[in-house]
Amino acid sequence: MLPDEARQLLSSEGLALLDRIGGYGSASDVLRISTALRREGHPPDLIAAVLTQARLRQRAAAKFGPFADRMLFTEAGLEQATRLPVAALHAGRYRSAGLTRIGDLGCGIGGDAMAMAAIDLEVVAVDRDEVTAAFAAYNLAPFEGAEVRIGSAEETDLSGIDGVFLDPARRTAGHGGTSRLGPDDWSPSLGFAFGLGDRVPTGVKLAPGMDRELIPDGAEAEWVTIDGDTVELAVWFGALARPGVTRSAVVQSGGATARIDAPADTEDPEPRELGRYLHEPAGSVIRGRLIGDVARRLDAGLVHPGIAYLTGDRPSPDPLAASFEIREVLPLDERGVARTLRSLDIGTLEIKKRGVDIDPAQFRKRLGLRGPGQATLVLTRLGSRRVAIRADRLAPAAAQ
Known part of the structure; x- marks a missing residue:
């Protein structure tokens, strides 16, 4: 615009x-x-x-709920804006660290600044784009403690600022994932953003698939999953990083929130025979390499080495992992699977897969299912076999 x-x-x-x-x-x-x-x-x-x-x-209603009806957006600003529940997590971390005046450098349309101002933090929101800054000012107008400036993150005067938040934008458009981006492919660069952490407590929001090798030593890396979608990696420095924690995973689902913290990546558990349940760790758990911690909580093991499915005899009590009750294990033979599912009148089929090269959408189409029943089919490996595990997904409340 x-x-x-x-x-x-x-x-x-x-x-x-x-x-x-x-x-x-x-x-x-x-x-x-x-x-x-x-x-x-x-x-x-x-x-x-x-x-x-x-x-x-x-x-924007998907990110901001009813607040979207009184906000202004740009296309890029909405795409990069933090979802409201995640922005609330960010804001809470600054308040818990005792910080009161925050510089939101590269504020976009002001989603994170709004969450901070809503809990009475003072916010200096900065964006280099005139239109984006104008829309941020409109969105932040109800909050007396919020100020919007036009300018670059690199040139912002941090006098009186006791905490910084940055949401760097990708300079190169069209990438399907961020893991291939280097530290200079962002605006501001990751070097600048991470460097602020040596001067002032800093949080940096990044895409969850960012190359883990770029995460500085001593920082806390926190991956966040909301309703099944892993939405970000946040890297925290100084007072915003919790002592003894360098890896963290947060999962919100159906109003429930769970988190797991660790001093470092954890080792994967050993494989074991299938139990009563199959567990799929949340994306933030997988990205954070914290599967081992979840496995210990559930007394579970891997279904197959290198594949992020767990199995055990009790369901997950929280959204750190989704649980499926196993009904039967079938050879991964398309015709045989189709016969079994048709005999059960399965018409609605959720297909999940890891460790096998199959397109779930095409596989489902070829099965040609009709009927009132529903099920989950997990396509994976058990030892040297490719299998289709028929299971029932447990609702979060049923897994508690």
Whole structure:
């Protein structure tokens, strides 16, 4: 969005139109709304900006819930914005460390700054993009302790700042994952971001697949999974890093939160024979290489060396691992699996796989299932065999 378009949107006319039209559900709705607004004499550029913003607000509900209806977004800002529950975790860490005035360097549309300001932390939110900073200022307007500045992270005066948060943006677009990015492929660079940790308590939000070799010694690396989606790696320095903890995994699911902390990567458990349950550790547990700690909690072992499935005789009591009750183990033969599932009237099938080169979507399609039943099929290895494990996923409450 260009600055002139943003100014139109931020006008009283633009904000009133945005609140008036609310959301829309289809291309025909867009045409209907656009036609009506043109007939009222509103400028085409303003109509386009309002419709775009209404669409972004609808998308933003997944991250910000009902707060999205009173916020402004850019495409890039929404894509990179921290989900509200995770932003609350960030803010809580700063408060727990006794920090009161935080510099959010590269604040984007202000999601993390909002979470900090909401618990009465003072925030200096900085972004180099004029439009993004303007939208952040709008989003932070309800909070007296929040200030927004236009500028770069590298040039921000940190006088009076006792804690820093950075969410570096990828300079190179189009990467499917971040593990191939080097320390200079970010803005600001990881060298700058991590270097701040030597001067002031600092948190750096990164993609969860970032190369682990880039994590500095002595920092706390925390991976976060929300409702099955591993959303970030946060690296904490100084007072924000907890003593004796360098690896951490946080999992939120269905309103429950669980975490596991460790002084270092933990060794994987030994493989064992299948028990009553199969467990799938959360992505943050796997990324943090903390499977061994979860296995000890569950008295479980690996299904197969190098494959991140666990097995044991009791279900997981928390969302650090999803549990499946094993019903039978079938050879990984497509026709045989199809016959078994059809005989059970299975029509809804969740397919999970590790250690086998199979496309679950294509595999499901070829099975041609019909029926009212549902099941989970885990495609993996047991020793030298490729197997299909039919199981029932346990709901979190049932696993407690």
